[in-house]
Amino acid sequence: MPVATARPISLTAAERARLKKAAYGHKTPHRTRVRAHIVLLAARGQANARIARESGVHLDTVRTWRSRFAVQGLPGLADHKRRGRPTSFTPVQVAEVKALACQLPAESGTPLARWSCPELAREVVARAIAGSVSASTVRRWLKQDAIKPWQYRSWIFIRDPDFQRKAARIMDLYAGAWQGVPLGENEYVVSADEKTSVQARCRCHPTLAPGQARAMRVNHEYGRGGALAYLAAYDVHRAKVFGRCEDRTGIVPFMNLVTQVMTTAPYAGAERVFWIVDNGSSHRGQRAIDRLTSAFPNAVMVHTPVHASWTNQVEIFFSIVQRKVVAPNDFTDLTQVRDRLRDFEDRYNATAQPFQWRFTTSDLDDLLARLDRHSLDRQEESSIAPTAGSTPEGLRASTTKHSVLPYQRLLSVDEWLRHAAAVPLTTPEAVVVDGTNRQDRLRRDTGSRLYAGGALASPPPPGASLPSAPGRPRLENRYTVRAASLPPGPAQLRPGGTAIAATRPDEPAVVPGMKCRSWGGGCTDHTTGRINCTRPAVGSALHNR
Template sequence: MTASERRRLKKLAHAHTVPYQQVVRVRIVLDAAHGYSNARIALRQRVHLDTVRRWRGRYADQGIDGLKDRPRSGRPPRFTLVQRAEVTALACQLPAETGMPLSRWSSADLAAEVVGRGIAEAMSASSVRRILAADVLKPWQHTSWIFIRDPGFATKAARVLDLYQRLWNGRPLAGNEYVISSDEKTSIQARCRCHPTLPPGRSRMMRVNHDYDRGGALAYLAAYDVHQARVSGRCSPKTGIVPFMDLVEQVMSQEPYASARRVFWVVDNGSSHRGKAAADRLAARFPNAVMVHTPVHASWLNQIEIFFSIVQRKVVTPNDFTALDQVEDRLIAFERRYNETARPFRWKFTPADLEDLLARIERHEQNEHHFQQPTGCDHQPAALPATM
């Protein structure tokens, strides 16, 4: 054994990522290099004497490569390709279409259905999961999606996306023009836990008691400057036109918005700021303010929702507040902290991405022309992911 081979074997013998069986084989060879007898090596490594002979012989014939497992054919497949294809086809059907009173398939349900239909004499739930894993199918999971109902979806969405790129009607915004994204985060509760929350400890995560007393709820209204990454917010017992206009008053009475040429307010279609009446009300109170609505069911276009998700993760969850005053103080304090270090969001969904999305939806509608119109819907369906 050369010095380089010895170093390589010692490295393998102490590696944490090498399979244990291979480590034992390496140690057998190293013991042999030290002059131990086969019987002594078997005793030291706690293996059979024949095992020592086998791996010493393989190392002598093939070197380090001889310590690896030889290729094996494996157990013959229990299910034919046709059976596997039938399982996949069954998983791609809704249970109701097959007469099963289920909302979605589970592995156990599919296995029972496969046996019931005579596709296979026996099949376990784990076998079903392995078959479906080859096609990345998980029928026991689901995701939601919605139809585009707004006839002006493309125009409204493009207008909002242009504002994020500092464009309005095809022209760049001036230096004294600003874009505000605004909305309300409703029903933030004060849950007073019946036992104090325990901080993290050694080998223990933070513990929050499940039982709590309700201390009421409030709404958090916020306005986010898209390009300055600055948030202005306030709390209110409820949402509505008056609380929203109070937020607008709070923002528009401060610089640089009070003397700005134009301030664009991007809002969704909530009752506090819905339709032309809300836009006229805003313009009447502040002539330099322009309200821009997102399309219906497209709140994902409103960047304030990203900030609200941060608030949910870092402030509200887990919910452990003694009273609503504590909730309000925490929200306002976090707002100040956020403004000290915040940077604009890296918004990646551009008008070009919007055109691509609409083109894919159009192709989907053409391919699904046989789709049955749901009862009570008077609009042409167009698939739009709700998680975008």
């Protein structure tokens, strides 16, 4: 009886380099390192028994990985896909749960301000989306797409119609220019404002110093010792602070601060001193500009846009004062508050350096462009509200919120394809994609239906072409469709706002200038846009970048 011989192993330079990196890498998993070491020894012509002794594994283990590499190459060293437990929830149910999480509870009449995972799980069962689901399962689904409905952030919208011009002037001053001309050596930029209501709170019990494994302890009860206003002027390029304490804010206290600065060198003899202020009552409007110019002709007042105090650098200094001087606020009287602020001002001026302001006019233009796109998207989304019966049961047809639309698209396109093809569209491997994740992750579900982007107002009649859906151009979603069958005839399927031709798997789709993003396979002839996947097991019919 002939004796079975070990399979000979021959390596290319690229395979040898990858195997060495896996065998000797510090972050390589142990099982991968052992397999790579076995193949490298086999490539030297060593016998399986010797490789087993040197690697410290069983002889059958050596035979297994040597045989698999000889047949499959490097992919053969990976674990086979395990069968696992069958899925309990369909991709449609997962999409509906995510769509529900992207709605406000008040829209469905739920007496909650925010969703939590237990509350979402209870609502899913109440709406008959699923028979039963645990809070941990809902949390896992939401984590896939970084959806956190229990968190919130406050924001304020631009109200100043002249926001861009006013903000750009301030950004230029921070960069050392005014109206396109660089500032001279004898020109200065001063940022000024008031910090109101600095209180003197006398704690009923002394504050305890921190100790080992113990934070500072401040008594909650206190007696009120009054309040004052702290006015400060910050030289943007010299990092020098001029401050004063006043009983209240107003025109007179602010002009006292201006006089304090403008009567000292080098501002008294400067060619121009630009004062950046917000729109507070102490320095609002043209009257404040005229008042400053009449008192000091070399002073130029520059107002920030309305509700844009973040463009004023003195606010950064006030935040430092709040964190290092005021909080946790344990002062016996206002005199102690004044002394503390004055001493800190001297301490700060001794070591301070200018703030590294990185927000430029280019960043401002990008921000305003994003806001314009956001406003346009909201208008488009509000104009494509689905009609009754256009979305599957379980998703409210009247919902057109910005964050819900990606999941409505997942659910609506399949309904349209059913009308167009007259038969349910099934694929051996389909990709369920959502449009909210900025990292453009793709979710694969074996044996599922095909769900792709595109919000539809109502199912078109059979045989009609799929129109391009109004999308969100700022999201660069990438869709890869592996289809064993598609509806007869070309269909237009492109969530980004532009139509793309989708044909049968054996007919390539032509999209000029498109960058191919095939799943695991290579594509050729990118310049003409003709998609031709070289991986025969996939047969890609549609690519989207």
